[in-house]
Amino acid sequence: MLEQQLINALCLGSVYALFALGFTLVFGILGVINLSHGAIFMLGSYTALLLVDKFALPLWLALLVAMLVSGLIGLIVDFIVLKPLRARNAPHLAPMIATIGVAIMLTNLAQGLFGAENKRFPQGTVPEDSINWGNVQVTTLQIAIVVISFALMLVLLVAMKRTQLGRALRAIAESPKAAYLLGINVEGLFYLTSFAAAALGGAAGVLIGLSFNAISPFMGQPMLHKGIAVIILGGMGDIRGALIGGLFLGFAEVLSVAYISSDVRDGVAFGLLFLILLIRPSGMFGKVMERKA
Amino acid sequence: MFEWWDSFWSTYNTVVFGIGVNAMLALSIYLTLSCGLLSLANAAFMGIGAYAASLITMQMDWPFPVALAAGGLVPAAIALVIGIPTLRLSGVYLAMATLGFGEVVRVIILNLDFTGGPMGLNGIPQKTEFWHIVLLLALTLYLLARMRRSRIGRAFEAIKADEVAARLMGINVTAYKLLAFVLGAAIAGVAGGLNAHYTFTIGPGNYGFENAVDLLTMTVFGGIGNLVGPVLGATILGVLPEIFHQLKDFLLAFNGFILVVVILYLPNGIWDPRRMRAFWQRRKAAMQRGPVDA
Numbered sequence: 001m002l003e004q005q006l007i008n009a010l011c012l013g014s015v016y017a018l019f020a021l022g023f024t025l026v027f028g029i030l031g032v033i034n035l036s037h038g039a040i041f042m043l044g045s046y047t048a049l050l051l052v053d054k055f056a057l058p059l060w061l062a063l064l065v066a067m068l069v070s071g072l073i074g075l076i077v078d079f080i081v082l083k084p085l086r087a088r089n090a091p092h093l094a095p096m097i098a099t100i101g102v103a104i105m106l107t108n109l110a111q112g113l114f115g116a117e118n119k120r121f122p123q124g125t126v127p128e129d130s131i132n133w134g135n136v137q138v139t140t141l142q143i144a145i146v147v148i149s150f151a152l153m154l155v156l157l158v159a160m161k162r163t164q165l166g167r168a169l170r171a172i173a174e175s176p177k178a179a180y181l182l183g184i185n186v187e188g189l190f191y192l193t194s195f196a197a198a199a200l201g202g203a204a205g206v207l208i209g210l211s212f213n214a215i216s217p218f219m220g221q222p223m224l225h226k227g228i229a230v231i232i233l234g235g236m237g238d239i240r241g242a243l244i245g246g247l248f249l250g251f252a253e254v255l256s257v258a259y260i261s262s263d264v265r266d267g268v269a270f271g272l273l274f275l276i277l278l279i280r281p282s283g284m285f286g287k288v289m290e291r292k293a
Numbered sequence: 294m295f296e297w298w299d300s301f302w303s304t305y306n307t308v309v310f311g312i313g314v315n316a317m318l319a320l321s322i323y324l325t326l327s328c329g330l331l332s333l334a335n336a337a338f339m340g341i342g343a344y345a346a347s348l349i350t351m352q353m354d355w356p357f358p359v360a361l362a363a364g365g366l367v368p369a370a371i372a373l374v375i376g377i378p379t380l381r382l383s384g385v386y387l388a389m390a391t392l393g394f395g396e397v398v399r400v401i402i403l404n405l406d407f408t409g410g411p412m413g414l415n416g417i418p419q420k421t422e423f424w425h426i427v428l429l430l431a432l433t434l435y436l437l438a439r440m441r442r443s444r445i446g447r448a449f450e451a452i453k454a455d456e457v458a459a460r461l462m463g464i465n466v467t468a469y470k471l472l473a474f475v476l477g478a479a480i481a482g483v484a485g486g487l488n489a490h491y492t493f494t495i496g497p498g499n500y501g502f503e504n505a506v507d508l509l510t511m512t513v514f515g516g517i518g519n520l521v522g523p524v525l526g527a528t529i530l531g532v533l534p535e536i537f538h539q540l541k542d543f544l545l546a547f548n549g550f551i552l553v554v555v556i557l558y559l560p561n562g563i564w565d566p567r568r569m570r571a572f573w574q575r576r577k578a579a580m581q582r583g584p585v586d587a
Contacts, residue, residue: 098556269396
């Protein structure tokens with residue numbers, strides 16, 4: 001039984017990590033908590049559903065297009081909302097509340113357009129076959145989800161570590177002003193970050209939509225909460241931290257549901273978060289950033 | 294005349310009650326923000342206050358003022374306990390930790406027996422009168438106005454502006470932060486108690502993330518530079534749904550839109566005395582100069 005739970009946990013955790021990665025990327029580089037990330041995740045899910053349902057696109061292509069579409073939405077949000085706030089050097093609170101406004105708008109629009117009820121991928125479009133090892137059952141879908149999540153995360157990690165682009169981004173994360181003086185196109189890379197983060201969020205949306213086969217306008221909010229918990233667990237702005245934090249949360253949730261009670265599920269993420277913040281105020285891997293007198 | 298008033302009141306009294314309670318909640322957020330604390334725990338404190346007060350009137354049948362006092366004291370005591378470790382955090386981290394606290398409170402209320410679990414509490418006696426709300430709101434405003442002009446208010450302002458500098462000036466930063474946090478919790482708790490005694494029913498879902506965000510929104514929408522802002526924010530955001538009720542399904546989208554517009558174009562909220570003064574001065578100067586285009 002435990003093996004089965006661990007596999008479910010890995011599957012869930014990898015999607016959490018993928019979602020949180022986009023979230024943490026925006027915080028690390030733009031220095032902004034983008035609370036519309038959950039809504040973009042939800043729209044990614046709907047995009048894939050629409051493409052599969054109405055245009056009979058294969059799943060992999062739908063996933064790619066959904067990433068592109070959610071990336072574009074992220075870009076638009078950045079251009080309309082975050083850019084003016086950056087320009088006037090607004091305090092932390094401003095982008096947080098503005099993106100809450102965006103999230104409310106997007107969720108409500110999705111509800112108006114697609115209806116409030118749960119939508120499912122049409123029969124036969126989601127692979128249902130599975131592999132059995134003894135008493136452990138792994139569906140192809142679970143394998144695909146884990147592989148896709150890890151592949152996307154790996155691409156991002158390698159890009160950040162090894163490429164010129166990644167170096168530029170890390171320079172911006174350190175200090176946008178210094179990066180600008182070094183001739184880095186800071187504004188352009190901000191856009192790129194918003195795009196990439198939203199695309200990752202959209203991908204996570206498609207994968208969650210597939211794995212639970214239930215898509216609703218309200219799926220973004222609980223995911224956002226988990227994303228917040230994950231990036232705090234892992235240390236804000238820390239990519240490795242988001243990865244490990246996401247997996248950790250997946251395991252903590254699945255195991256607590258399996259061995260304690262399903263009622264505590266929603267409390268697990270934040271209970272952990274609360275504890276970790278008290279012990280290590282900057283997360284498991286975060287650097288302590290405090291101005292000393 | 295009175296008939297008109299009666300029909301208006303019977304239709305809209307919950308709206309007016311809601312605005313009064315929300316104004317108190319917005320002021321509790323203002324209080325923590327004025328000390329530089331971005332705390333999202335006030336919705337949870339409101340819930341704790343609501344549950345404490347309702348349980349006292351329902352189970353023990355004690356008088357309403359006692360219930361309200363307990364509704365303020367219980368969250369204040371909890372705020373004192375969790376504040377000591379939590380307030381070491383600052384900025385976004387504090388926001389997230391307090392958000393986590395709210396979520397934990399929700400799950401605890403959901404799983405306890407005497408709180409009614411997911412069903413919440415039903416049949417809370419309707420004891421809140423209009424004048425209760427007016428009186429307590431006025432009291433809150435008076436208290437905060439006095440505080441602004443006192444040593445405490447100036448200490449809050451110093452901490453908000455620069456924590457390190459405030460500490461160097463000999464201000465006991467931790468104590469003042471704790472004071473703001475605890476007092477904010479007490480105000481939110483009393484507001485929760487008032488709210489529970491006219492809504493008839495409360496549940497664990499009433500005090501979650503959405504509410505925390507709503508409260509923050511009202512406060513920032515109104516403006517956090519002074520006491521008028523939060524009250525005005527609560528009023529406008531309370532009245533808007535009534536005016537635009539024909540938008541129905543897209544009402545929330547409209548709310549979100551307004552929020553974005555205010556943050557983008559009115560960074561200090563809609564009640565921003567400095568901006569207004571500047572506007573009138575420009576106006577006056579233009580009048581004195583006479584029409585320019587002619």
